[in-house]
Amino acid sequence: MTEEQNVIFDDWRTGKKYEVSVFSGIGKRESQQDCAYVAANDSSVFAVLCDGMGGMNGGQIASHTAVEAFLEHYQYKSSEPEWMKQAVLNTDDYIYRIRDEEGKLLRAGTTLVAVTLNKSELKWVSVGDSRLYVYRQGELIQATTDHSYFAQIRSQHEDGELTDEEYLNLRREGDGLLSFIGMGGIRMMDFNDKPVQLMAGDTLLICSDGLWKTLQxxxxxxxxxxxxxxxxxxxxxxxxxxxxxxxxxxxYTYILIKVMEE
Incomplete structure (x- = not known):
């Protein structure tokens, strides 16, 4: 995967069990720091999407490297229990140790959200604020949790831990990530221990924040x-x-996967 090629879709489908579509746009930014890989055949789909962060081209390096590292785990470790958790931990450590041309730590990072569909059984893992949604029977549900400062204070406000005034004051301080790939020790990770059985008509939307922060x-x-x-x-x-x-x-980058047959 080259720097110019930020999205790859390996399509080996011969039937109509899954519909899959991928799109990526650079927006108004000078560089594309989103990166995604999708592979689909007649029985399974694998997808991973990363949104890089870092000065100069650091974010681009982090997102590309994370996608490649996670793909390697999928190819060689996916038969092992909880391989996705281990893939996140190993990828985080690998990104954290990347050094620049002067030998200094690159100090770049990336969000990550990945899904596997095997005979319509869904498993996912996510770190950061790239999202997985499940669309079923006219309703769109966010399956992942945003690991961000804003999401944390919003939850505290909803639970009554923060007053309206405290919440508004804290919102002005910004919206940094609390957990991401490359921080050298994952603080928060979303992972479903038991596969979710999807039905015909269900659609997955996997996206970077460039989509969901633009379209509600x-x-x-x-x-x-x-x-x-x-x-x-x-x-x-x-x-x-x-x-x-x-x-x-x-x-902005997004992947859509629709189950056509159970």
Whole structure:
């Protein structure tokens, strides 16, 4: 995977069990720091998406390296129990140890969200604020948790631990990540211990924050409600991002996987 090639889709499908579509845009940024890989055949789908962070090209290096490292674990370790957890820990350590041309630690990082579908059984892992949504019967549900400062204080506010005034004051301090790949010790990780059985018609949306911070959940749900195929969904999402034409539009990458047959 080269720096210019930030998305790869290895498609070995011959049947119609899964519909799969992938899209990536650079937005208004000077470089593309999102990276994704998808592989699909007639019985399974594997997808991993990373959103890099770091000065100069550090984020790009981190996201590309993380995707490649996670893919290697999938290829050689996926038959082992809890391989996804171990893949996250090993990838984090590997990214943390990357050094620049002067021999100093690169100090770059990346979010990561990965899914496996095997005979419609879903497993996932995520670190950071790239997201996995499940769309079922007209409703879009966020399956992963954002490992961010904003998500933490929002949860505390909803639980009554913070007053309205405290919450608003804390929101002004920004929205940094509390856990990411490359920090040298994962603080938080989302992982489903038991596979989730998907049904015909269920659709997965895997995306970087460049999508969900631009199009709200109700907008994404509306698009999924009104588009018949995942290809038309990806096109409509990209069209709406283009119409907004935000000056600070981040890189955005998203993967859609629809189960056609149980």
């Amino acid at each position: 959940a109700d907008q994404l749900q509306e698009i999924l409600n009104n588009c018949e195929s995942v290809d038309t969904v990806t096109q409509e999402m990209n069209r709406r991002i283009g119409l907004l034409d935000r000056k600070d539009q981040d890189n």
